[in-house]
Each structure stands twice: as C-alpha cells, then as structure tokens.
Amino acid sequence: MISRTIQSYIPNLIDIRHDLHRHPEVSGQERLTAERVLNYVKPFEPDWVLERLGGHGLAFCYKGEHPGPTIMLRCELDALPITEINTFGYRSTVPGVSHKCGHDGHMSILIGMARLLHEHPITHGQVVLLFQPAEENGEGAKAVLHDETFLSIRPDFAFALHNLPGYPKGQLQIRNGAMACASRGMHLTLLGKTSHAAWPEDGKSPAIAMCRIIEGLTLLPHAPALQHCFNLVSVVQANLGRDGFGTVPGEANISATLRSDHEDGIQFLIQQSNLLIEQWLAIHGLEHTMHWSDIFELSVNDPSAADFVRKAAQNSQIPVHEMPDPLRASEDFGVFTQQFPGALFGLGSGEQSPQLHNPDYDFPDDIIEYGVQTFWNIVQECINQETEAQLQDMD
Ligand SMILES: [Zn+2]
Ligand SMILES: [Zn+2]
Numbered sequence: 001m002i003s004r005t006i007q008s009y010i011p012n013l014i015d016i017r018h019d020l021h022r023h024p025e026v027s028g029q030e031r032l033t034a035e036r037v038l039n040y041v042k043p044f045e046p047d048w049v050l051e052r053l054g055g056h057g058l059a060f061c062y063k064g065e066h067p068g069p070t071i072m073l074r075c076e077l078d079a080l081p082i083t084e085i086n087t088f089g090y091r092s093t094v095p096g097v098s099h100k101c102g103h104d105g106h107m108s109i110l111i112g113m114a115r116l117l118h119e120h121p122i123t124h125g126q127v128v129l130l131f132q133p134a135e136e137n138g139e140g141a142k143a144v145l146h147d148e149t150f151l152s153i154r155p156d157f158a159f160a161l162h163n164l165p166g167y168p169k170g171q172l173q174i175r176n177g178a179m180a181c182a183s184r185g186m187h188l189t190l191l192g193k194t195s196h197a198a199w200p201e202d203g204k205s206p207a208i209a210m211c212r213i214i215e216g217l218t219l220l221p222h223a224p225a226l227q228h229c230f231n232l233v234s235v236v237q238a239n240l241g242r243d244g245f246g247t248v249p250g251e252a253n254i255s256a257t258l259r260s261d262h263e264d265g266i267q268f269l270i271q272q273s274n275l276l277i278e279q280w281l282a283i284h285g286l287e288h289t290m291h292w293s294d295i296f297e298l299s300v301n302d303p304s305a306a307d308f309v310r311k312a313a314q315n316s317q318i319p320v321h322e323m324p325d326p327l328r329a330s331e332d333f334g335v336f337t338q339q340f341p342g343a344l345f346g347l348g349s350g351e352q353s354p355q356l357h358n359p360d361y362d363f364p365d366d367i368i369e370y371g372v373q374t375f376w377n378i379v380q381e382c383i384n385q386e387t388e389a390q391l392q393d394m395d
Contacts, residue, residue, distance in 0.1 A: 001317050002369045005120070006376070009112050013372075014365045016040055017108035018090035021362075024079030024097045024104070027134035030056040033077045033107075037131050040111050044118035047126075053150055054143030055133040061126055061153075062117035068125025069386040072155035072340070073113060073375055074333060075106035076135035085359040101356050102163040102349065105363030107131060109161070109371035116376055124387045127379055128153055138296045141335035157305050157382055158342030160333045161371055163363055165353035167321065170370040172313050173346030175323040176303040180344060181230070182266040183259040183330040185294035188213070188277060191287040194250035206252040209280040210240055216276040217256050220269055229262035230325065231269060261326040263298055296330030302341035308385075309345045312377030318370055321348075329356070347371055 025033050034056040038049070046060035053059055056077060084091050084098035092098035110129045117127055134140030144150050164173055190210060195203025214235050221231035235256045241249030258273065260266040281288055313320045323346070333344045347367055354361045 002373050005116070006112065006369055006372050009115055009372070010369055013108045013112045013368050016111055017104050017363065017365060017368065020104040020107055021090050021099050022093050024092050024094055024099045025077075026081050026097055027078040027137045027139065028055055030077040030133050034058055034131065034133075037077070037107060037111070041114045041129075044114040046114065050149050053130075054140060054145070054147045057133045057140065057144050057147075058131040059150070059153065060114055060129045062114070062122065063126040064122040064124040064383070066124045068390075069156040069382050070126050070128060070154065071379055071382050072128045072130055072153065072158040072336070073110060074130040074132055074158060074160040074336065075110045076101075076103040076140070077107065077131050077133050078103060078136050078140070080136055080357060082357065082359055086362055088362075099363070100358065100361045101136065102361070102363035103135070105163055105368060105371070106161065108368055109375065112368065112372040113375050116372065122379065122383060124383050128155065135332050138294045138330070138332045141332040145335055145339065155340045155342070156386065157308070158336045158340045159305065159309070159375065159378055160331075160344050161347045161374070162331060162344065163349040163367065164346035165349050165355050165361070166351060167346065167348030168319070169348055169350045169364060169367050171319045171321055171348035172309065172374060173321045173323050173348065174301070174306050174309050174343065175326065176301055176306050178261045178298055178326040179301045179323075180299035180327040180329060180331040180334065181259045181261050182263065182298040182334070183257055183294065183296045184266065184270060184292050186256045186258060186273060187291050187293065188254045189289045190252040190254070190281070191289070192250045192284070195248045197246050197248050200248045203248050203250055204285060205248045205250065206284065206286055207240055207249070209284040209286055210238065210252040210254060212280050213254060213277055214238060216280070217273060220272050220276070223268070223272065225268060226265055229260060229265045230328070231265050232259040232328070233257070233269065233273075234259070257294070259328065259330070261298070266298070296332055297334035297338060299331045299334030299344050300337050301343040302337065305341050305343035308378050308381045309343050309374070311381050312374050315377045315381075316373050318374060347374075
C-alpha cells in the first residue's frame with residue numbers, strides 16, 4: 001500500500017519526469033540535467049549540497065537531529081545516444097539522444113524522496129541522495145568515488161534501484177550476492193599489410209585471423225572451467241577493408257563485450273581472450289593494438305542490505321520476486337557496493353514493456369510511487385535497526 005502523502009506527490013513527480021525526459025543528455029555531458037535537478041531539489045532545503053561530483057554529479061543531504069547511520073540512495077543523470085521513436089508530447093527534443101534506460105524515472109523518484117525528507121524529517125542519522133553522472137559508460141560511479149568531496153560521505157548503507165522490463169509493474173526484484181554482471185568492452189585492431197588484390201601474397205591480410213578470433217571469442221563461455229557460472233562474449237562490431245576490388249586490406253577491427261556473474265569468470269574471459277588473440281596473431285604474423293573500456297564491476301548485494309529491501313517491501317505490501325540469477329546487464333553501482341554494504345534492486349516496469357535501450361522504451365509513470373515508497377521504507381528500516389543496535393550497545 002502506498003502512503004497517501006506519496007500518492008499526493010505523484011502528479012508533480014510525473015511532470016518532473018516528463019521535463020527530464022524532454023531534455024536528455026549523454027554520459028559526461030549532463031550539465032543541464034544537473035541544473036534542472038538542483039532547481040527541483042533546492043526548494044526542499046537540503047542540509048547541504050555537493051555539486052560537480054565526478055563530473056556533473058550532485059549529492060543532497062538530509063540530517064536527523066540525533067546521530068545514526070548514513071544511508072545513500074543513488075540514481076543516474078545520463079541518457080543514451082538513441083533516437084526516440086515515441087510520438088507522445090514529452091518525447092525527447094534532442095536529436096539522437098533519449099532516456100531509454102529510465103534514468104528520468106529514477107531521478108524523479110529521488111526528487112520525491114527529497115520532498116519527503118524535507119516535509120517529514122528523519123530523527124536519526126542522515127540520508128544522502130546521489131545523482132550520479134555517466135552510468136552508461138561505466139565511468140560515473142568511479143569518478144564520484146574518487147572525487148575528493150565525496151570522501152566526506154562514508155555511507156553505512158548504499159541503495160539503488162533499476163526499472164526492469166519483463167516483470168510486473170511495481171514488483172521488486174532482489175537477491176543476495178551478485179545482482180548484476182561484471183562486463184568489459186574490448187577494442188582490438190589487427191595490423192597486417194595492405195596489398196594489391198592480384199598479389200595478396202605481398203601483403204598480410206588479417207581476414208582469416210579476424211574470423212578465427214571472432215569464432216574463438218564467441219565460444220569462450222563454453223570452456224569447462226566456466227561451467228559454474230554465467231558467461232557471455234558478444235561481438236558488437238567487426239570491420240575489414242572497404243568495398244574496393246583492387247585492394248586486400250591490411251587492418252581489421254573487432255569490438256566485443258565480455259560478461260560474467262562471477263569475478264573469476266570475468267578474469268578467465270579476459271585472460272583467455274588475450275591468449276586466443278596472441279595465438280592467431282602469431283600464426284598470421286600480425287601486429288595489434290588493444291584497449292579496454294566500459295569496465296563494470298560485479299554488482300554484489302550485501303545480504304543484510306538486501307533484507308532491508310525485503311522488509312521495506314513487506315511493510316507496504318509491495319510484491320517481491322527473489323531472482324534466481326543475477327541480471328545479465330551491468331550496473332556501475334557495483335563500484336559502491338564494493339566499498340559499502342548495499343543493495344541494487346529491480347523495480348518491474350511491466351511484462352509487455354519494450355526492453356531497456358530500445359528506441360520505444362519509456363519509464364512508466366505509474367511505478368514512480370513504488371520507488372519512492374520502497375526507498376522511504378528502506379530509510380526507516382535502516383534507522384530503526386541501527387539506532388536499536390546502538391541502544392543495545394549502551395545497555
Ligand atoms: Zn542503460
Ligand atoms: Zn540504466
């Protein structure tokens with residue numbers, strides 16, 4: 001059951017969500033989004049504000065009168081370089097950019113939390129609302145964590161939610177341990193020598209090596225050493241030569257995403273990819289360059305933090321689904337849960353909803369209230385449990 005107070009906020013939060021949806025910005029360029037968020041939260045008089053955290057990040061703090069735990073709630077500022085095909089009135093006004101991961105919805109939920117914390121102050125501890133930049137490229141959480149101003153915040157618990165298509169609207173998804181996969185983006189360039197198409201023996205074409213590497217990478221997850229966990233290698237880009245019949249190319253590019261729900265899995269994939277590439281380079285006498293990007297750590301839920309999410313749901317009769325497996329997608333929230341106990345949970349956005357990152361995806365407005373209520377209950381649960389523990393310590 002959603003509280004009346006939260007229900008009364010919803011029309012306004014929907015307007016805010018639509019405003020943010022109209023004006024999306026990609027990772028690292030969320031300057032105007034941050035400005036909008038600041039303008040929305042300021043009237044709710046946070047005790048302090050941190051700006052330009054790890055780029056365009058923002059943190060707002062609400063303090064209780066008495067000491068207690070520091071609880072961090074995190075959402076993301078960034079949109080994606082995807083052209084929106086929806087035709088509703090609040091569709092993206094920025095060509096080629098749109099909120100296709102629902103981060104507009106996550107932001108409106110935390111803005112709702114700011115209003116709640118302002119109108120119904122907590123008694124103990126403090127709540128930090130973090131609006132993190134650059135989640136989609138895996139840079140933002142790291143940048144925030146390494147930002148000197150963030151050092152003053154040492155959360156006792158950190159929580160984040162992500163809307164999840166394919167699950168009933170408003171249902172929460174949770175599990176202990178790995179919640180979202182680790183992943184790595186690999187960029188490989190094979191360097192041979194260009195030649196005349198009539199005399200390919202005078203050059204070094206990377207064509208065969210490229211095919212073998214693509215095949216080998218794709219088959220890596222079937223290795224016997226990996227059968228205890230989920231692993232996936234997806235080749236996302238491959239390039240060889242041009243449509244010119246006189247030339248055999250001397251260069252090829254391959255990009256692939258490596259993914260695993262175990263730390264040893266991702267390390268094995270990295271190590272075996274390197275061996276495989278070296279092997280085919282040696283056979284064909286090729287040089288290469290390689291670099292990695294989009295580095296997402298495993299997002300691991302602390303069981304006691306995950307219990308706060310379960311209790312929070314229970315307190316408002318919000319349905320919970322225990323996930324048998326972690327999410328295949330990655331989330332850079334894992335950077336925080338490596339440092340602080342925390343939990344990432346899913347918020348169902350409808351079984352019939354298009355998938356995240358699809359051009360027709362749109363965060364459903366009717367799940368905003370479930371997000372706000374769950375976060376609110378989590379905060380209350382954390383404060384109650386931690387302050388009770390402190391009182392018992394004093395006994
Ligand atoms: Zn995304
Ligand atoms: Zn996302």
